[in-house]
Amino acid sequence: MSRRPADPRERQSQPPGRLLRRGSVVLGIVVLALVAFGSTTQTWLVVRLPQEAVQTPDLMIAGSDAATPVTAFALVALAAAIAVSIAGRVARWIIAVILVLSGLGVMLSSAGVALDPAAAAEPAIGAAVGVSGLPGAESEATVLPWLAVAAGLLLVLAAVWVILAGRRWGINRRYDAGRTGAGTEAHGTLPAAPRPSTGDIAPGVVPDEDTGPTARAGRRSTAHADEIDSWDELSRGNDPTG
Known part of the structure; x- marks a missing residue:
């Protein structure tokens, strides 16, 4: 063998x-x-x-x-x-x-x-x-x-x-940990930081970005505001489509 x-x-x-x-x-x-x-x-x-x-x-x-x-x-x-x-x-x-x-x-x-x-x-x-x-x-x-x-x-x-x-x-473990952390940060393998909040969006305002939960919430708020305006026009006897 x-x-x-x-x-x-x-x-x-x-x-x-x-x-x-x-x-x-x-x-x-x-x-x-x-x-x-x-x-x-x-x-x-x-x-x-x-x-x-x-x-x-x-x-x-x-x-x-x-x-x-x-x-x-x-x-x-x-x-x-x-x-x-x-x-x-x-x-x-x-x-x-x-x-x-x-x-x-x-x-x-x-x-x-x-x-x-x-x-x-x-x-x-x-x-x-x-x-x-x-x-x-x-x-x-x-x-x-x-x-x-x-x-x-x-x-x-x-x-x-x-x-x-x-x-x-071998390398001193105490200093090796510090070098490893520095090398990880230098190579960009650290977790990405969260994106900053864009703040509250006023009703009827569509954000510039078309992605993300904030943009979807803005679109839903705009559609809901349009429906309310249409019912108000109908209650006054006006045709909202005219």
Whole structure:
């Protein structure tokens, strides 16, 4: 028994897979943004100061101090994730661009700290001991800057995820109803409005229009008035036909 080929319309009506659902995409972007943001609250740099020069314990520099832009870019990505939940077709492209920019910002800022921890630690060292560029200070980056780099890269890929998955998302029913009503009115399929009333017709007056219940009532009123006039003429002894 041969199988009937699948109808393309049936394939389009099938619900998208789990990874292509709007909720899954939103949740994934939120997790990536929170990973990048949460990493900045932890220690990114460990600075060992020379104890013979300054009696200061080692400095633990958080990511928010070592790379302030990472926090801002992560918040932008989080806002973009929330916007995906209500975005339409055009808005999804704008959100994808925002995700690419925020992901690149997280990557570049985090990689700068991981590759050059000494330069990233100088502002914190100057604030702690009052001397910028203290000789003998050793700065070491933890693994968290690289974790933020990975989160930034995944945010860039999430922009592609939004575009590809968005093709399977349906139109928001709330706004679709409004578009349907507007399209029906534009194509003239709404019921026609009732014709305005022509008002009362005086006896003996025949309306211009020859159709409709009002015109028929006017003709009946005129015929009845003519009959009354004929009987009046006869009662006076006059011949109405003369």
